[in-house]
Amino acid sequence: MDGGETKVKKGTAVVVGGSIAGLSCAHALTGAGWKVMVIEKSRSPPTGTPTGAGIGLDPLSQKIIETWLGESDSLINSTLPLTIDQNQATDCEKRMNSILTRDEHFDFRAVHWSDLHSLLYNSLPDDIFLWGHRFVSFSISHDKNCVNVVTEIDESGEIVEIVGDLLVAADGCLSSIRRKFLPDFKLRYSGYCAWRGVLDFDTITDLKQAYPDLGKCLYFDLGYKTHSVLYELPRKRINWIWYINQPEPDLKGNSVTMKVSNEMIERMHEEAEKFWVPELVRVIKETKDPFLNVIYDCEPIEQLCWDELVVLVGDAAHPTTPHGLRSTNMAINDAAILGKCIEKWGSVNNLKAGLDEYQTTRLPVVSKQVLHSRQLGRVKQGLRGDFDMKMASPDDFRELQQRNMPFFLGST
């Protein structure tokens, strides 16, 4: 015995999902002294690929990530400020925007999903990752002291079993771990889908005439029963999203992103002309490979932890619509608080107390944020009967601001 053997037995966490929630948990749990294994079905990390699009990081997430990265400017260098949150009405006949509400004390930062993934991934040890491993099932020992996780290697079909003290479900909004506890759980279709994409900024010179605060502003353009989002990302890229009301599409496969045809893209381009200012139409038209997300959320679930050693984080715990810029921020916050609770209660023997505290802390916050996001989306899509854009007062428009999000300043 070298004196390193202490009375406090730290455990091993098996994290399913190597996206933002999974990586965040890996940081938070290793920080709490736990051993971590991350199982991810994708065959390799998405480093250097154009996967994904833009994300707005709130001040608390920025602080948490900086703690994990341990160097002060790598996050700053990969992000741009979003110091203004502006909602504007688009007059589609005059083809111009007019400001409805402008908050100049916003303190978010814009990051590309794959840059954020790389930052989090590159600051973790390589040997904790099992890429190309599909989670298949898990079983819990009778004494609820350990969990056996079964995975299948994508390439070979070989089965690999991993034993841990804690199972973290970071497997996204269609979580198969959640399904085991909530077999009847259903996602709620929002009533709309979102076209989105990222455009190389160099190709549009007059964009700043219509959007003068690009580089520091989160723009929301509101049209008739539709809205769009526009902001700049580092390396001269523009992130855009356009929400369109429509019946629920028939999704194939295990994803909320739809395959799109050239005809669908052409139709979308034609429609864009009818709703948006010419500068935004050009951004949309010049974007290569736009993609289509079907927007879902769910009624807040009542439990985040089961069987004393299974815990849900990120989209697995609280699928949400994107209007409050919450999904990634909630995932990062979940992980940070999970790490703190587990560290506070110390050993594997006190895991239940740590998980209970995580659940008690996070449930009220994420539940309110999901429901608020839903309302924001419904107002902006003209789906909430009691909010009439034409009759609304300046006070009503302030409802649209991001800072009305419950727990906007964080919950810790």
Ligand SMILES: Cc1cc2nc3c(=O)[nH]c(=O)nc-3n(C[C@H](O)[C@H](O)[C@H](O)COP(=O)(O)OP(=O)(O)OC[C@H]3O[C@@H](n4cnc5c(N)ncnc54)[C@H](O)[C@@H]3O)c2cc1C
């Ligand atoms: C490739 C990708 C790109 C994205 N790009 C954006 C973006 O640009 N903007 C934005 O706002 N949001 C984006 N998102 C969503 C965003 O990451 C989440 O909404 C939010 O960050 C919460 O993350 P999460 O880790 O909880 O869920 P997710 O990001 O959905 O991650 C879930 C992870 O679990 C893995 N997984 C699922 N099932 C299994 C299984 N059976 N076995 C092993 N692994 C499994 C998935 O492959 C995925 O990596 C993206 C997600 C992904 C996966």
